[in-house]
Amino acid sequence: MRLVHVATIFWMALVGAVQAEENLVEIGDPERGAKMFKRCQSCHQVGKGARHKVGPHLNGIFFRPVANFQDYKYSKSLNAARTDGMIWDIEGLSSFLEHPKDVLPGTKMSFRGMKKEKDRNDLLAYLRQFSDNPQDIPEAAPTARKVEVELSPEILAIVGDPEYGEYLSSECTTCHQVDGDYDGIPSITQWPTEEFVIAMHAYKVKQRSHPVMQMMAGRLSDEEIAALAAYFAELE
Template identity: 50%
Template sequence: MKRDRLISVLTVAVAMFAATAQAEPDPQAGETVFRACKACHQIGEGAKNRVGPHLNDLNGRTAGTLDGFRYSKAMQDAGAQGLVWTDETLDAFLADPKSYVPKTKMGYRGLKDPQDRVNLIAYLARFSPDAVIHPSNAGYDLDPAILAIKGDVEYGEYLSGDCKTCHQADGSVQGMPSITGWPEEDFIVAMHAYKNKSRTHPVMQMMAGRLTNEEIAALAAYFGGLQ
């Protein structure tokens, strides 16, 4: 390799590194990162608690205190001990949720890229006081007919045998996500996401892959009724 080319390559590399390290928060990019969160969290006007709590007015909220959401004991304890969501605490939590709040119910492995976290936090900040933007419930774009199927709880209980080899029937986490007490619609959306392989876990793709729309509804009805 010619010396001048080597230098130019190095220069570009250094410039790229510097650019990465010093990049401004980009809420637009954060919105893209947030797609992974949408399966469980809503944000924006009309956002409701789903599998996870809604994220409006998150900045300044004491952890585990939103009315109407059933938090893990771990998250409630963290709040009682003074954990308040700020840019800094969110950054630490999102990097490795299960280290920051051990036994949190949030079944998310963590966001390793610091820039992704900065962008995501900037996006979330838009929904703190005074910032009202359009609701964000994409991902819930299943055929309404599928969401409307009434699940057979007794059949769901039988089918749940497949799930309970790994997931705890009492809703505790113990290394596998808690799947009890979910809003039925969220359960159905999640299972269809595994079935159509837009969620990536191979065991869950396999388990969901054989389920019919009626069977998914049955499981949602059964697990939705477990506390």
């Protein structure tokens, strides 16, 4: 497999940012979410000129590493989550909003939680408006729930060879860090194998719109995708 030049990857990713997004399920109603944010604004700011208050500002929250600001004092639990590589993706944000102290025991956030899924979805849709590029690229930072490709049981049952996956992984690690750290590109280390396989096949059939990933996945066989999934699932 040939390596793709990093500059080419970057350029194609920018092209993908302006392409129409397909097969997305919108998060919620941002106008209603603005009303939901009133529960948060005593501690958090968002929008132009937002600053840290009791809690950090929420601009660019989507797919931001937990405890990311150097000028804000986080609780020990959030600092530990950052060390573990936790990212504020849409599912993580929703879970935290529902049960803050269950998701991150020891958090100093006093908010008891937002129990209704619709309320959380609408709030996230509102916050979504304050995430800048490149977070607009769904594959770089999911901000809408994607309807994934349905695979046959035979494809999902393929047991990948992690050693073969390591051999194939050089193209992946051109952009994704092996140690699982976040540097503007999401981690794929320790992904559950089935989720990895489904995502790659979604790129392969162009159900996910990122052009670089479509190109790479399109060159892989079912067995090669399974091997990559096995390799990255085992990385620590």
